[in-house]
Amino acid sequence: MMTWYVAIKQNKLKPGKKKMRTVGKKLVLIGQMGEEYFATEALCRHMRWPLAYGGKVKDGCIRCPLHQTTHQIDDGELVEWSPFPLFPPYGKLVGKMSRQKNLKIYPTRVKDGNIEINIE
Secondary structure (H helix, E strand, O other), rough: OOOOEEEEEEHHOOOOOEEEEEEEEEEEEEEEEOOOEEEEEEEOOOOOOOOOEEEEOOOOOEEOOOOEEEOOOOOOOEHHHHHHHHHHHHHHHHHHHOOOOOOOOEEEEEEEEEEEEHHH
């Protein structure tokens, strides 16, 4: 059985904005892409940077501002690991500091004006 948790009121999440919230005991990122809402783990899988602080949502992906690690929002699949285009050798070096991983994605729904997340 799925357990749904209220993460944020729907009217508190403006289009194009992202919010970090604690849901249950997990820190999650909640955002809107088009008409759909999404929820991911809040910290980048590379160096644990909070994606709510400068993370870019574009073309169905979220990109960390720190070293540009990119994941697909629909399934969390890794697209690019620490490319750091300003200085690629640095990106390769810091990319080796942690193991490549997909981003955890959580199911979302809207119910009674709230965005709910299933974190189980």
